[in-house]
Amino acid sequence: MTGSRRFRGVARPGGLRGRLAGPWRVAVADGSMRPAIEPGDWLLVDPTTARWPRRGSVVVFREPGSDVLAIKRVAARPGDWIRFADGRLQMSGDEAWLLSDASDAALEVAGFGPAVDSRRYGPVPVAALVGRAWFRYWPGRSIGRLPRGPRSDVLAG
């Protein structure tokens, strides 16, 4: 009853015209999406995405609090339950749980600090969604569709 199907109709404000303005192409900074996405990668973005895409998709959004354009993976969609702080947390109808691919341990080895994602700023509202990253067109050796990740913290049932 709280499945994601129920929330398909929630649209991102701004209208199609606003969304067509882009961005269509983005360059990635920082390493929290390693190894799938490296700092310096150039990606194609579909800015017409109006709802949180499937779990495992990579999204571009405005980070709550800072408004900085950020990139993370959808770990839980609207309505999903996740494990959080010794308890459980349910996403409301218009928000998603966005996480980094890299573990904090892996980031430390690579010389970065801990990842900044939903574990820091909480669920992200659909109004902050800018688009879905779907294709890497640079560097040449790794051109191709971005694979949907296994990242999902959704609780079964």
Next chain:
Amino acid sequence: MSPLTRLLAPKTVVRAHCDLPCGVYDPEQARIEAESVYRVIQRYAASEDPTFRTRAIAIKERQADLVKHHLDVLWHDYFKPEHLETVPNLHELFWSATKQVSTVKASTSLDDAKKLLDLIDEVDAAWKATGGPAKTRVAGRPG
């Protein structure tokens, strides 16, 4: 950047956001602890008091551990694989320097402590050669 690359380059940057480590590194930290080791060996040699000599040994051990720690942080966190182009003997240098700390811990010879200071000066030169002062200190190295 070629005209084609410039055409293809995105104008928008998105951050795969993570915190930055503090990024402040300076071999001077290791050098100061190593100078403490040097001085304490001098004072150890000049004293006849068994209590003082025992304390001096304990202090030398402690400061030598700090030298090792600061060298390790530089080696693991500041230096990156690309720095090997500028400093090809980087790993050998850190290997010798940290080994020399172990030698100094087991010794009361000023020559051993001096050799450690010299090796830290080589690390310092490597840090400078790779742009350390501008990259890792807030306003370069003071002084």
